[in-house]
Amino acid sequence: MILRNEGIAHAWRRDLVSSSRADLLIGTRFVTPLSAASTILEMAGVSFTLGEESIRPARIAALFAEPLPFRSFDLGVLRSRPGWERAFASTIGDLEAARQSPTTLRSSTDLRCLDIAELWSRLDTVAGGSWTAARALIEAARLLAADPECWLFSGPCLTEVNGHETAAYAAFVTAVPAITFAHIELRPRRTVHAQRTRLLFGEVESTVLATCAQTERGLLAAFLFAPPDEIAASDRPRSAGIDDTVHFEEHAGIEEELDATVSWVISEVADRGTPLEQIGIVVPRIDPYASLLAHRFQCLGPDSVHTVGGAAATSGAGARLATILKALTSYLHIDEMCDVLPILELSNKEANVSRRDAIALLYELGTAGGSAVHPEGALDWAVRRTHREAAITAALADSSTEANVERQTWTLRCNLTLLGALDQPLAALDRAARTLIAGGTLQEQWRDLQHLGAHHVRLGGDGKRVLASIDAAIAPLIAANVLSGEAALEAILGTLEAMRLPVGRFGEPRVTIVSLTDAVGLSFQAVRVMGLAEGAVPSNIREDPVLPDTARTALGPMVRTSTDRTLGQLHALHRIVLTTSKRIVLSTSRMGADGGYREPSGVLIEAAAAVSRAPMGTNDIFIPDAQLMRRTAWEPGRAHLRQMRERWPIDARSSLVRASRGGGIPSSWRHDPLLPFARIPIGPSPSIADGWFPAGAFTELPGLSTERPISASALGQFLECPHRFLYERVLGWHPPPELVEEGTIDALSYGSLFHETAEQFYRSHGAAFCNKAQPLEFWQSLANEIADRRFEGFLESYPLVGSDVRAAQRARLRRDLRSLLETDWAIAKSFVDVERSFGPMELTIGGAPVHVRGFIDRIDTMGATTLVRDLKTGRAKPREKADDLRPSYDVQLGLYGLVTRAKAAEWGVPAAIQGSYVYPADPSGDERSFIDDFDDLATVTQQWIGTAIGMLQQRRFPRTPIEADCHFCSFKPVCGANARARARDLVASSEEVRAFAVMKLGEDEDE
């Protein structure tokens, strides 16, 4: 028997054994056409190697560089736009499989064909004995036609054909002596296809597979894609009711469809006893379904699925290798490097780099790496690592002079450890980048990458397999020695992305995941066809950009067009339905893997019409409309799925659904101390889920003890949203780190830079400046020097690329500092201190102790008062009127004033306080001032702090009832859309948080 692949051979063996005809296997050999053709050629002494398909694009790219005498294609476009080499390779592959040749193309009047003929003949010359599979079949067919004795076996031979085979395939099998063609009648019928089948194989008798019209599956097999008159025939059999042999499912998104697939497989095995190897999952394309499904099926065990080839790039090792390759193609740009660092194998095995650490560390190295316009930047990383390591070592030796020694030392030591651990991996990356920049050959670059992958990247269990597979796949390309530089690196990445890694084998007890066209020839008891959406099945018609359908049609019926591919998919679907023996599910999802909205495929309507559930078949209703599809297909499918899920919940969500329907809470949840179900009653009263925590053991909260003082910014956050405070300051959750836009400094870093620069100026010259010992211009020029020095230091640990960008940011720092000096110059005062630290210290507010700590930006004295100021680098927020008080914002200045008042004697300043926010970066020059009414601010600040501390003591962390507070919060998806409405009800009705409710909602609303 000649079969397309080993999987089909196994299906034949299994079906013969299960139908008690194992005797037929005695003496029967199963061969694939390519292995038979290769053996025939080798026996005839023909010298050749296979694999030319993978080298062709590279050869074509090299040929494009030559002055080809093209008459239709613009060589300039082909050279400058990527992808044309692959498009030409694909077209020539199609033409070769259709038994065209440069000679036949030259007889065409189409200029495109003449150009292709020219390129193809040059390709053949450079390829020599390197052949494609089609070429091997054609050459073997020639040998067989000339001498049938070359055939390997003496007995009769059988092969199944369907008319979708290539002319090269047909030439080979028709040359085999004593061959019989089996042809199964498939729908939809097309005259053109029947003619093509005759041309390929001659007159072949078609077999109509028997179907049983007693079941819905039988009806589906018998009437799928049948002509309208057969569908509408009054005397044809129709569904007698849902009998569990056919189900239709419509899902909201692909995630739901994937989960439903796992539930279905569990139900097949557990409820019906279907063996795993008799379950098939058919997908429109193997990517991304195979890897997504394989991941989902982990819940059934690591060996539960078999796929004829999941994308290697989506396996653990493949994805990591792809990350390294993409980083190298970007010349180790910082955007890619923050994904690379977490997967490197560090010299210190205990060290670990999260993405957050990676971003912080890369910023510290003060470079953005390389790019297409500046490849050499890729070599900065290793140099900067050494430089930074030395700088931190020196800083650690000197750290005793810093005010916040402990924390700084700890951070520096951590960074030093990571930098040391990155030494070897960064050196290996640097080597690979050097080879790339030097235009290294494919062999040289692959050698560096293999070393990197084997020793410095955490590739995981399948790392060796992925590396070995790529090594084998690119061996012909390396031997051809036609690629170097970026093209070589892209070829490795392209090979990885195109490579498939088979998982498991046919015959093993695993669920089979297979693409629609690869499923032809396989048979299962239960099949689920997924992804039946418009544009997927049948797939959108995509014309070949090199030789469109009109030009292909002119070359004869053997040259396949996009319409042939569409028909092939429909025939494949009908073939699967015919050979599924027990149950079939046809499913679709409204949203695809790309997040795009999709309509269900028309084949689902045809399938529903074939099954014809009531009321179809009456009142002239034969084809379901949207309403009928919902009633007769989607709703029964949903009910069936719901039952399956309730019987076999596969994940926490299904278990929750089951629990909510009274199906019981899993016992493992009830006994898990991290899931205190009894303590989370969701009802009208506030619960833990709302931030109301009961008495009992609890973590130490900020502000309640000397060991854990609270800062002004933490108080501000609590007053804005106690629940966010809970997430960030108590639970330690933080939004994922993000890289800032290139060419800017993020707000936090700029704020720190500005504060440090201002501190340096005032610490050295604050007293003299305030005494106006020199004119303003003098101080401004001094400030410029300090700003420049500080900015240079900042660049050591911040990736700001380009001299223009750096100059602009330096000018910004100078301008803001100058502006601060100008504002400051206008006020007569005596300098006291800058960045004055306080705490941990205890303030008594409302009779209760509050533990605080922090830094006050500026303290000066003005006669009998002390002026406390806070510098802000954002937009000015001047007070519109006297009662413009913002708890979450003004609590900071209020606290600083209260602390200064409490420490007045110790610090030697007047206890009468004035306060102000200063905005040097805002051109308006506005301030937010509490010069005349600081006492009012102090009074409300005490109330605000008292409210916050009271709630902390009671462990009440309600969500904010104010929508605007959530605008920039990353926890919006966690809280949900109805959070504010519920928070409003809870805080308004709870006596415990009454003061908070009044502060947020005002007296009236609270009542």
Ligand code: SF4
């Ligand atoms: S989304 Fe709103 S309610 Fe939820 S934590 Fe953030 S600020 Fe609070």
